Amino acid sequence: MSPVQTMPPRSYHIGKDDLGADILEVAMGPHHPSTHGVFRMDLKLDGETVVDLKPVFGYLHRNHEKIAEDITYPMSMPFTDRLDYLCGMTNNWAYALSAEKLIEIKVPERAEYIRVIVAELTRLVNHCLLIGFFVNDLGALGTPLLYALREREKILDLFEVLSGARMMVNYIRFGGVRCDPPDGWLKECQRIVDAFPAFLDEYETLLTENEIIIARAQNVGVVTREEAINFSLTGPMLRASGVNYDIRKVDRYGIYDRFDFKVPIGGHGDCYDRFMVRMLEMRQSVKILKQAIRDLPEGEIMGKAPKIFRPAPGEAYGRIEAPKGELGFYLISDGTPIPYRFKVRPPSFVNLTALRHMCLGHKVADAVIILGSIDIVLGEVDR
């Protein structure tokens, strides 16, 4: 495979441009409304054009990995909620999956179905909120985000009934889930899932063929298929560049082989494709949810997990298709109840590496929406 293609050499040289005007250096962030948290872009600008970009992060480095190496395995579960704080359920699942690989626990079927249901609900929350933020970055301040927040609240109500918390759910356990859904939960879930396509139709009517979105997002921040693979992009960003790679299909972890769903693929790899791929993924998530709610069996929700989690020396890597991409947990056990090494493979951090490549040659305002289309969460980037 060829090395990463960079932009063709330009006539700019830092300091002066052809007209003798200075190159302007701008530190965008950490306090900037468009940087989705405490992230800084050090931009070098020729007029409005981005000549160079350096991402600076670490403003939210909360020592998740180091803290996890001081505490027992189950104690790390609440910390994983705070990695990507929009998608607590999928973070829980990724961690539980790698721990289950370490100690070989069989997960009961009902728990697997509940996991799929909550994970796909999380995907809905993440994607609709992301599109709200993305359109917000485009300049439609407020209104589309309010539509997204309205839907998010409905799903968060489900999580609250299920786990007691809106965001920091701490719901999935090694070998199953913490508690059974209470009476009426499934009915309510079914109602919300059935009503969700109507929201998507409303959202698409407003946004998909919106002239401003098409003008601003198409052909902006293009990543070709080869570049996307070379940058190790995962998730909707990779699929928007035309690579058919979804870990739900590749690994078929959990029970994803039982569901009938398609993987949306983009054709151009620009911001508009990344927006559309997420829009279409939400429709597929609704499809999975309907099947999972229909087929949910009765039975146990916890497998036979040992009371004290003390794996034999060894290592395990568990990964899932989180809403942002491949989320993996790499654990090394030395035979004690405390992990020897705890490593997170965060999707948004790896996806962020393509930022400079995508922004070069575009305007500052485009850099903002390119960052928005990557879908970063700083809790996960800095950990």
Place this chain on the structure above:
Amino acid sequence: MNSPDLSDQKAVDLSPEGTAKAGVILSSLVWIYNWSRSNSVWPLLFGWACCAIEMIGTAGSRHDIARFGAEVFRPSPRQSDLMIVSGTVTKKMAPQVVRIYNQMPEPKYVIAMGACAISGGPFKQGYNVLKGIDRYIPVDVYLPGCPPRPEALLHSLMTLQKQIKRQKSLGRTITNPAYGEGRRIYPVPELRGDDLFPPFNPEVWTPPAKNPNVEDGCPAGRKSV
């Protein structure tokens, strides 16, 4: 006419005789001034971490912070009255936070939202996490939770509004936060090596006094490890 809420001020008789004695013009103006100030608090649009998502949720249609007049989130500190520290403040971020606070005009208020902003929260043992933003800037309302629910944020805003209404903030008096103390500007800490210098600002925070029953951070009779 409904009498204004003056419960925490000296009781004022609103009859003509009583108002003449109490100086009705001044106290009414203070009340109107504080009422309008407390109902148009402009928060700073800045999210630190997880709590910021709940802060955005509070601005959403279900919880609707606009009912309390605080929906105008300003991205610039120079236009905002209220800083909601919504998340973990790390040692790399703390100088920025103090700098932004210094740029805000008086009168300015701070809500420490969530366990992380109050004390470091679940990440307190981390080497890079500041153990509470009140070490560097004065905090008006502490809002516990991880993250606090949007209702809790609304409650903290109402608590702040009560505090604002209690202030005597008209004219160049010593009790007026805009004039009395001048514009509060605190020294920006500096990240040296692996710690912040100075470790706290003695103007706003001092370490708690030593408890005689506790030795070395542990109850008496127990050795610290």
